[in-house]
Amino acid sequence: MVGPSQSRVVVGSPRPRVIVGAIRPRVIVGSARTRAPRDATPRPQLAAGGSPRPRVVFGTPRARVIVGSPRPGVIVSSSWPACLKKEAALHVRKDFHPRVTCACQEHRTGTVGFKISKVIVVGDLSVGKTCLINRFCKDTFDKNYKATIGVDFEMERFEVLGVPFSLQLWDTAGQERFKCIASTYYRGAQAIIIVFNLNDVASLEHSKQWLADALKENDPSNVLLFLVGSKKDLSTPAQYSLMEKDALKVAQEIKAEYWSVSSLTGENVREFFFRVAALTFEANVLAELEKSGSRHIGDVVRINSDDKNLYLTASKKKATCCP
Ligand SMILES: Nc1nc2c(ncn2[C@@H]2O[C@H](COP(=O)(O)OP(=O)(O)OP(=O)(O)O)[C@@H](O)[C@H]2O)c(=O)[nH]1
Numbered sequence: 283m284v285g286p287s288q289s290r291v292v293v294g295s296p297r298p299r300v301i302v303g304a305i306r307p308r309v310i311v312g313s314a315r316t317r318a319p320r321d322a323t324p325r326p327q328l329a330a331g332g333s334p335r336p337r338v339v340f341g342t343p344r345a346r347v348i349v350g351s352p353r354p355g356v357i358v359s360s361s362w363p364a365c366l367k368k369e370a371a372l373h374v375r376k377d378f379h380p381r382v383t384c385a386c387q388e389h390r391t392g393t394v395g396f397k398i399s400k401v402i403v404v405g406d407l408s409v410g411k412t413c414l415i416n417r418f419c420k421d422t423f424d425k426n427y428k429a430t431i432g433v434d435f436e437m438e439r440f441e442v443l444g445v446p447f448s449l450q451l452w453d454t455a456g457q458e459r460f461k462c463i464a465s466t467y468y469r470g471a472q473a474i475i476i477v478f479n480l481n482d483v484a485s486l487e488h489s490k491q492w493l494a495d496a497l498k499e500n501d502p503s504n505v506l507l508f509l510v511g512s513k514k515d516l517s518t519p520a521q522y523s524l525m526e527k528d529a530l531k532v533a534q535e536i537k538a539e540y541w542s543v544s545s546l547t548g549e550n551v552r553e554f555f556f557r558v559a560a561l562t563f564e565a566n567v568l569a570e571l572e573k574s575g576s577r578h579i580g581d582v583v584r585i586n587s588d589d590k591n592l593y594l595t596a597s598k599k600k601a602t603c604c605p
Pocket residue numbers: 405406407408409410411412413414424425426427428429430431454455456457512513514515516543544545546547
């Protein structure tokens with residue numbers, strides 16, 4: 283894992299390497315840009331410069347953008363971001379887990395505030411992965427298709443329940459010829475977003491294969507899954523409801539949360555990524571609490587014991603407000 287919000291990744295050279303220290307993350311494939319016109323030879327690398335990125339804040343009574351930027355402030359509800367449909371949700375709750383809320387109030391979130399969570403976005407070519415990320419991170423939409431070559435990534439910084447939290451959104455190539463490069467970046471994901479085109483049933487059928495490939499590099503019990511139908515603006519309501527039935531079936535089979543979005547209109551895009559951030563943040567804090575719950579400063583360590591739990595728990599101090 284690279285350092286917080288300062289990384290640059292170089293991909294596709296004989297040995298990919300990660301350089302820490304640049305201001306904004308940027309991915310270079312050889313000397314080529316990661317997005318090129320379909321079937322065109324790669325173009326020279328353009329620097330992805332720009333102003334400091336705004337930090338999206340939510341989960342606090344009044345959300346605000348902390349780092350200034352030309353982008354207008356993102357106003358977010360103080361509540362836990364809702365899922366799209368109850369039957370398509372990973373968790374049907376109205377708020378963060380009480381242990382998480384309590385830990386945030388008591389500043390007991392350990393290293394979560396310094397961590398960057400990796401999210402990978404996979405799916406068939408041209409389903410709209412890049413447009414989805416760009417709509418959320420840059421609020422832009424490009425109607426011209428430029429295939430992603432290898433991988434690219436964007437960072438988005440959040441503040442959840444007063445704790446800073448960053449997502450690294452990895453945009454991977456759907457084209458078969460770049461799959462090999464892209465799959466080397468699947469490892470270490472905390473969330474996997476599988477995108478399919480709501481107007482192309484084959485892309486939904488391929489979702490399971492994309493997931494299987496992504497899970498080869500990740501621990502299935504430790505990863506959050508999202509199935510996202512894209513290009514909703516192109517479906518009629520009748521077409522959409524037919525497709526949604528199939529998509530919900532697949533989502534339930536693979537235990538993913540289902541969303542439908544349009545990067546053209548922006549429908550559900552922000553809500554979806556807030557949900558990804560909230561669920562990922564919550565999973566991180568719960569994991570941190572579990573870790574710190576099993577090892578407390580002051581615990582007595584048993585020596586010469588076969589017991590797997592070397593830490594005697596008698597001296598554990600109870601948290602004040604956690605259930
Ligand atoms: N109408 C409409 N078009 C979209 C939407 N999202 C993406 N597109 C178009 O679909 C095409 C492909 O979008 P990309 O985001 O580049 O697709 P991709 O999945 O990143 O493709 P690869 O990088 O090759 O894997 C582009 O022409 C986009 O303009 C959408 O929500 N609505």
